Amino acid sequence: MMITIKYFGLLAEVTGCRSEKMNFSCTTISDLKEILFQKHKVLKNKKFKIAQHNELNTDKTKVTSSEIALLPPFAGG
Amino acid sequence: MMITIKYFGLLAEVTGCRSEKMNFSCTTISDLKEILFQKHKVLKNKKFKIAQHNELNTDKTKVTSSEIALLPPFAGG
Amino acid sequence: MKNHKLKNVFREGAITTEFIANSIAKHQVKTSIGAHNIFLGQVRADEINAKKVAAIDYTAHEDMANHKFHEIREAAFLKFDLTCMHIYHSLGMVKSGEICLFVFVSSKRRKEVFPAIEFIVEEIKLKIPVFGKEIFEDQTHQWKVNS
Amino acid sequence: MKNHKLKNVFREGAITTEFIANSIAKHQVKTSIGAHNIFLGQVRADEINAKKVAAIDYTAHEDMANHKFHEIREAAFLKFDLTCMHIYHSLGMVKSGEICLFVFVSSKRRKEVFPAIEFIVEEIKLKIPVFGKEIFEDQTHQWKVNS
Numbered sequence: 369m370m371i372t373i374k375y376f377g378l379l380a381e382v383t384g385c386r387s388e389k390m391n392f393s394c395t396t397i398s399d400l401k402e403i404l405f406q407k408h409k410v411l412k413n414k415k416f417k418i419a420q421h422n423e424l425n426t427d428k429t430k431v432t433s434s435e436i437a438l439l440p441p442f443a444g445g
Numbered sequence: 446m447m448i449t450i451k452y453f454g455l456l457a458e459v460t461g462c463r464s465e466k467m468n469f470s471c472t473t474i475s476d477l478k479e480i481l482f483q484k485h486k487v488l489k490n491k492k493f494k495i496a497q498h499n500e501l502n503t504d505k506t507k508v509t510s511s512e513i514a515l516l517p518p519f520a521g522g
Numbered sequence: 523m524k525n526h527k528l529k530n531v532f533r534e535g536a537i538t539t540e541f542i543a544n545s546i547a548k549h550q551v552k553t554s555i556g557a558h559n560i561f562l563g564q565v566r567a568d569e570i571n572a573k574k575v576a577a578i579d580y581t582a583h584e585d586m587a588n589h590k591f592h593e594i595r596e597a598a599f600l601k602f603d604l605t606c607m608h609i610y611h612s613l614g615m616v617k618s619g620e621i622c623l624f625v626f627v628s629s630k631r632r633k634e635v636f637p638a639i640e641f642i643v644e645e646i647k648l649k650i651p652v653f654g655k656e657i658f659e660d661q662t663h664q665w666k667v668n669s
Numbered sequence: 670m671k672n673h674k675l676k677n678v679f680r681e682g683a684i685t686t687e688f689i690a691n692s693i694a695k696h697q698v699k700t701s702i703g704a705h706n707i708f709l710g711q712v713r714a715d716e717i718n719a720k721k722v723a724a725i726d727y728t729a730h731e732d733m734a735n736h737k738f739h740e741i742r743e744a745a746f747l748k749f750d751l752t753c754m755h756i757y758h759s760l761g762m763v764k765s766g767e768i769c770l771f772v773f774v775s776s777k778r779r780k781e782v783f784p785a786i787e788f789i790v791e792e793i794k795l796k797i798p799v800f801g802k803e804i805f806e807d808q809t810h811q812w813k814v815n816s
Contacts, residue, residue, distance in 0.1 A: 376730055377800030378812040421800070422733040437730050437798075443813035444729075444758060444799035445632075445710040445770040445790065451584055454653030455665040496651070500588040514583050514651075515634040520651035520666035521582075521611060522623040522643065522779075543690035544708065550766040553714035559786070560707040562693065566777065567700035619697040630713065637707070643779060669763040 369393075371434050373404065376441040382410045388413035400436065416440050446470075448482065448511050454515040459487045475504035477513065493517050526599070530611045531591045532584060536620035537562075545608060545626060555605050555628045559635035560619060561643050563623030565616050577617045583651040584613075594645045602638040604629050607620040609642065633650060673746070678738045679731060679760045684709075685768035692755060702752050702775045704780035708790050710770030712763050714773060718804040724764045725813060730798040731760075741792045749785040751776050756789065758799060 371392045380386045385408075394400060397418050405412050418425050420433035448469045457463045462485075469479060474495050482489050495502050497510035527606070527622045533541075548555060549555055568575045591609055605628045612622040623646070627638045656664035680688075689707070696702055713720045738756055746753060752775045758767040770793070776787045794815045800811035 374730070376798065377728060377802070381812075419730065419733055422736040437733065439730060439798045440800060440812065441814040442794070442796075442813050443727075443796055443801035444734075444797040445794050445815070452581070453651065454655070458665075496583065496586055499589040513633070514586065516583060516651045517652055517653060517665065518667040519649070520578075520580075520585075520654035520668050521586060521650040522646050522668070539690040539694045541685040542693060546689060546768075547686045550711070550768075553712075553765045555711050556713045558709040558711060560705075560709070561779070561782075562704060562705040562707070564697070564702050564775075565700075566703045568756045621693075621697075622735070627680075628711075631710070632790060633709070635708075636783070640783040642736075643783075 369434065371431070374437045374441050376437065379411070379414060379438050380422055382414065383408045390430065395430055396427065396432060397425045397429045400431055401427070404438075406427055411438075417430065428441065446511065448508070448513055451514045453514065453516050456488070456491060456493055456515050456517065460493065467501045470510065472507055473504065474502045474506045474508060477508055478504070486514075489515065514520075523589070526564075526592070526595060528588060528592050528663070531588055531609050531611050532582065533610050533617050534612075534614050536612055536616045537610055539625045541610075542624060545624075549606060549628055552605060552628070554630055556630050557627065557635050558628045559639040561623070561625040562621050567618035568653035572663065573660060573662065575618055575656045575658045577615050577657045578622065579615050579616075579655040579657060580613050580622065580658065581613070581653050582613060583613075585649050587650050587652060589632075589652070590649050593648075594642055594649065598627070598638055598642050601641065602627075602629070602634045603631070604634060604638055609646070609665045611646075611650070619626075673739070673742060675735060675739050678735055678758050679758050681759075681761050682755050683759055683769065684771045688757075689742045689753045689771060691769075692771075696753060696775055699752060699775070701777055703777050704782050705773065705775045706778035707788040708770070708772040708786050709768050711768050712765045715803075717805075718809065719729045719807065720807060722765055722803045723764050723806045725769065726762050726802040726804060727758070727760050727769065728800050728802075729758075729760060733800060734797050735770035737798070737814065738793075738798050740797065741789055743784055744792070745774070745789050748788065749774075749776070751779070751781060751785055754789070756793070758793075758797070798805055
């Protein structure tokens with residue numbers, strides 16, 4: 369399926385990209401991360417969390433949304 | 446010695462008096478209270494604390510100030 | 523312990539929102555501050571025996587109160603790492619819905635301001651000789667006691 | 670549990686003292702309120718490697734953030750006996766000394782507002798996907814991380 373990856377804060381800066389579409393056929397967040405690490409090597413040594421449907425996911429979570437967010441450490445307040 | 450008794454809040458209302466001078470020859474707060482109870486019977490069933498030099502006193506404290514304050518329960522804030 | 527001078531905490535009548543806004547604005551030049559915490563006491567229109575509180579008329583043993591406020595300030599500066607602290611209390615008539623107590627603490631870090639504001643407010647309730655005459659809508663009254 | 674509707678917590682730029690004053694003033698008709706507690710986050714001019722923070726440029730995953738703010742609101746209303754709660758966070762540039770977070774809780778009694786404000790602020794720091802680019806005076810930058 370076609371999914372949109374959104375990069376926030378520091379991650380948008382280092383990937384040079386706020387949002388990109390990709391064709392994705394794997395099933396878990398872990399799979400997705402592998403693909404993203406190949407595409408953007410710089411992500412490997414960055415701390416980030418992944419969210420879909422406005423909730424944080426673990427590596428084992430299945431990808432069910434067509435929009436995935438990569439979130440660097442929070443800095444609100 | 447001549448001392449000034451100051452009544453605050455409810456106590457000023459029930460005694461009808463905010464401040465009065467009296468000649469005082471006893472030594473402790475306890476003695477003073479006895480005199481005040483005789484003068485203002487209404488004080489007997491009122492809750493209050495006594496302060497001099499901006500500090501609260503116990504019955505045993507000696508009267509050393511020429512100004513004594515009778516304070517009903519606090520209601521700040 | 524910093525040695526702060528004795529201040530007059532009392533203000534005649536209600537504390538206005540403009541006064542509060544000004545007070546906050548004055549701290550915007552202090553750029554080491556990261557967190558402010560403000561407590562506001564507001565006069566409640568409590569209903570007691572079917573009569574509603576319309577206002578509280580505050581009086582105080584002002585000299586003793588200012589000394590006690592000073593002690594509370596010094597104790598709070600000693601206990602917590604605060605950049606600034608301000609306390610204002612009304613005297614005279616404050617209508618229901620209006621503000622009668624304004625406590626304002628600021629610090630580099632947020633962790634300091636939460637326990638500091640609670641400490642100061644509880645100390646004020648306990649130790650400050652302020653008296654409140656609750657005036658009902660029918661002009662009768664009763665004397666407020668802190669709980 | 671009261672069912673509050675999803676609000677947009679974000680505001681463009683710094684939160685002004687006038688906005689805060691207005692927000693307080695709006696609560697003066699709510700005469701069951703006895704205590705307000707306000708937390709303000711202010712941008713610090715931290716010095717990092719001899720360079721001073723001049724501003725923070727805030728961005729957020731806005732949709733997720735508003736959902737998380739909503740969850741925090743609902744949890745706070747459930748945990749504490751609050752009359753009102755308001756949260757505002759800046760997006761975009763906020764200069765050092767300016768206010769980027771405004772949390773406002775009100776209750777009948779003071780005992781409720783102290784733990785409520787701390788709970789809400791800590792939850793915000795932990796759970797809200799907001800990102801801060803600290804812009805130094807020389808226009809270089811680094812990314813802020815909450816501690």
